[in-house]
Amino acid sequence: MPVLSGQSSPVPGPRRWAIGVIAAIGVALIVLPFVFSMFARAPKGASMIAGFRPYMTTARLDGNQREIRQINSGVHEATTTAASALASGSGHAAGSLAARLPDVAAFGSQWGPIDTSMTNMLTTIQSNLGNYDAVAALPKFTLFPWFFVIPGIIVLIIVLIAVVRPRLWSAARWVLIALGIGLILAPVAFQMFSRAPAGGRMVKAFQTIETTANVQSIQGDFGTIASGQGAIQLELVPSLRSAGLTDAQIAARFPGIVRLDNNWVGILNDLTPMIGAMSDNVGNYQAVAALPPFALFPWFFVLPGLLIGGLAFAAGPRGRRDQPNLVPVRNRPAAEGES
C-alpha cells in the first residue's frame, strides 16, 4: 500500500465548497417536508382522494345531475300544473297553493336557488373529474414527504463518507450523480408535469365548495329538499286524490311528481353519503390547499436533482494541479536524512 505524504488529503477528494453545497441541499430536502407540514398534510390529502373516490366517476355524477333534474321536474309540476289542478278542483285560485299547502309552496319558492347552487356545484365537480383522476394517479400522498427525506438522507450519508473517507469520493460522486438523475427523472416517470398542475386546478376549483360554510349550506338545502319532497308526497298527492284524481291519473298527468316520489329513497341513498364525504373532507381539503402550489412539485425534485448531480460532477475528483502532494513517498527520491 503506497504511503502518502503531505498535510492535505493525498487522495483525490471532492472540492470542499461543492461538498458543502451538496450537504446543504441534502439538509434542505430533509427539512422541506417539515417546513410545509407535509407529514401532517399529505396523509390528509390521501384521505381526501380516497374519500372522494366513490363519487368521482362520470356515472355517479351523471346520476346526481339526473336526480337534481328529477327534483326540479317534480317541484315544477307541484307548483304549476298540480297546483292548478287542485285550484280548479276546489274552485280556488292557483295562487292559493300557499294557503292550502304552505310547505309545498315554500319548497317551490326555495327550490330555485338550491337548484342553481347544486347544479353549479355538480358541474364544477364534474368538470374536474379529469383533474381528480390525474391527482389520484400520482403516487400515494402519504409517500410525498419521504420522496424528499430519503434522498436528503442518502445525500448526507454520501457526503459524510466523502469527508471521512476521501478515497471513496470518486465512487460516491457517481452515486450522487445517479441520485440527481433519479430526482430529475422521478417527476417525468410519475407524469408530474401534467398531473400536478391538474391537481392544482382541482384544488382551486374546490376552493368555494370545500368550506364549512358551503357544506353547512348544502346540509340546510338537503333539509329543505327532504321536507319539501315530504310535503309533495304526503300533502300534495293526497290532496290530488281528494280532488278526485286516481293514482293512474296522477301518474299520467304529473309524471315528474311521481318519478320524484318513486326515486326519492334512491336520491337519498346517493346524495346523503356524498354530502357526508364533502363534510368529512373540509379539513383534509384545507390541509391540501395549504401545501405549496401543486405545479411547483415536479420542480421540487428536478432542481435539487440538477444541483446535486451537477455539483457532484463539478466537485472533482480534484486534478493533480490541485493536489501537489499526491506523489507516493516510495516513488520520490530520498530526501536528505531519509533512510
Add this chain to the structure above:
Amino acid sequence: MNYRHAPGFGRTSLVVGAALLATAATTFAAASTSATTAPKRLVGTFLITKGTNVRGAPHGSYFRMVDPGGSTTKGKFFSNPDSRAINKTFTLISPGTAGGLKTGSFQPAPSTAFDAKGDSRAKSIILPTNFTGINFSVATESTDAQTKIKVSAPSITVLKGKLSGDLRAFAANWNNLSFNQGSPKPNGTRPGLTAPVTGTYNAKTHAYVLTWASEIIGGPFNDFTGVWHLTGTFRAK
C-alpha cells in the same frame, strides 16, 4: 352511706357525655348523608312510553334534530315530513321488542344492520321510525359503529330522584350510516351542543324522564345535534 361527691365530677361527666353524644350523632349523620349522597345505579330496562300527540303537542318519547348553529331549546329544528307528530320537528318514537333502553348491557343492531333501501333493522330499543323516507332506529354497541371506539354499556344512576348517566354507546342508524348519539361521545368529550344525560326518577312509581343532546360529528349531518327525550318506567333487572 355517705357518698362524697367529688367536686366537679357530675359536670365533667355531663360535658364528656355530651361530647360523645355529639360525636356519635355527627358520625351517624355523616354516615347517613354518605348513604344518601351515593348515586345508585339503575340496572335494568328503561321502558319507553310511545310518543303521541296530546292536544297538538308531543307527549311521551321523541327525538329532535337541531340544525348547525341552532340551540337545543330554540332550534332551528330539522323538520321530518314523515313524523307522526303534528309539529314535524318532533319525531315520535315507539318502544322496541325489549321495551326500551337497557342499562348494564348492550342492544346491538343485527349483523346486517340495514335493508336494501337503507332502512335500519335494529328494533330492540325502539321500532324503526320513518325519517324523511328512510327508517332510522337506535342501538347500543360495544364498539361504536361510527367512530370504531370501544365503549362501555349504558349506565344510568339516580341520586335524590335526579338521573344522570353515560350513554356513549347510543347510536342512531339511518340510510346505511351510523351516527353516534351518545352523551358523552365515545371518546368521553361533549362537543358543541352535546349535553349530559339528565332526568328524574320516582322511586315509588319507577316513572322516569331522561333527556340528553348529542352533536353529530362527521358525515352528512355533521354539526347537527340530536335531542332525545325518553319517558316511561324503569324495570330493574
